[in-house]
Ligand SMILES: Nc1ncnc2c1ncn2[C@@H]1O[C@H](COP(=O)(O)OP(=O)(O)OP(=O)(O)O)[C@@H](O)[C@H]1O
């Protein structure tokens with residue numbers, strides 16, 4: 038997805054959380070200085086594949102979630118899902134993170150040949166400054182939720198997990214599966230719960246655009262669709 042398409046939803050997210058666009062743009066500009074170009078052609082082999090977009094809900098520890106990840110052609114882990122998968126012996130093809138929980142894992146992966154999509158936003162500039170220089174640049178793709186500049190891309194999405202899904206879509210994935218997701222997780226605080234509501238809206242938008250149905254949305258599709266339609270002025 039290009040930024041012009043994403044922008045109306047981005048504006049709605051900013052308004053809902055009270056985040057500033059200028060702060061996101063500043064973070065992006067810091068990332069630009071610390072980034073090198075990363076050709077998306079590196080992901081050409083995701084085309085036509087089943088991609089597991091692995092979230093970090095507690096249910097990821099269950100055997101059937103790990104099995105769903107393991108059986109996919111390509112595995113992309115959101116944030117701490119990477120640690121759970123590595124512990125379970127599942128090979129990762131990519132990690133998506135905003136550097137706030139396990140940046141050491143991300144640094145380790147870049148140094149071992151696994152691409153990491155590292156996100157810069159208005160509330161993580163210190164982490165961007167601290168961690169990007171420690172990553173292997175050749176395996177680091179930097180991202181923004183604001184308009185893209187230079188090597189810093191915006192392929193759509195907001196939370197680590199839904200950004201991973203938009204990314205897989207961008208590079209031609211055929212089918213997306215969602216191990217380790219729970220939108221109704223009682224263990225998350227109010228802020229995270231709100232972020233997960235946005236993740237659901239974004240995944241509904243994505244499945245609609247792709248003409249696919251993500252099983253993870255089956256119990257909430259109609260409600261989320263109504264919210265999305267209102268956001269898109271439909
Ligand atoms: N119940 C859940 N709890 C946490 N994350 C979930 C859950 N269900 C799905 N996810 C997805 O897993 C991703 C990784 O979650 P984790 O808690 O490790 O990271 P995070 O760095 O706090 O994520 P973010 O910064 O995007 O909020 C989230 O971004 C979200 O997209």
Ligand SMILES: Nc1nc2c(c(=O)[nH]1)N=C(CO)CN2
Pocket residue numbers: 056057061135158159160182195196197232
């Ligand atoms: N400005 C800002 N942007 C974000 C934030 C956040 O806390 N602040 N969190 C995200 C996913 O957790 C994604 N984007």
